[in-house]
Amino acid sequence: MKIKKLIKEVRRIASENPDFVYLKGDEGCTYSGNQCIFGIALNKLHPDVDLSKYDECGGIVINMVLDDLFYEDSMVHLNWCVTVQAEQDLGNSWSECIRTADEAYPLGD
Numbered sequence: 001m002k003i004k005k006l007i008k009e010v011r012r013i014a015s016e017n018p019d020f021v022y023l024k025g026d027e028g029c030t031y032s033g034n035q036c037i038f039g040i041a042l043n044k045l046h047p048d049v050d051l052s053k054y055d056e057c058g059g060i061v062i063n064m065v066l067d068d069l070f071y072e073d074s075m076v077h078l079n080w081c082v083t084v085q086a087e088q089d090l091g092n093s094w095s096e097c098i099r100t101a102d103e104a105y106p107l108g109d
Helices: 003-016 037-045 061-069 075-089 094-104
Strands: none
Touching: 003 037, 003 075, 003 094, 037 061, 037 075, 061 075, 075 094
């Protein structure tokens, strides 16, 4: 599956919940708990994949997830995802995460 499909889903989730702020619990970041924007998107696009193996690995783990599950269209798409993940982990709202990624890595698609 192309990473553009994941980006489209992340954008959809953020547009439906623009002010949501993901708060990491004591267990750290999780993709399997349906709170992380990428966790929600990944669970929708790949419901058959056990995402718990990526939990508690920190923001850099999005690279592993993307390498395992998606065809990278370009480094710009990968960097956009990494930026959204990092901004979310810093406690920014989902709309701010998308805005920051769009400013840093305009996708044009």
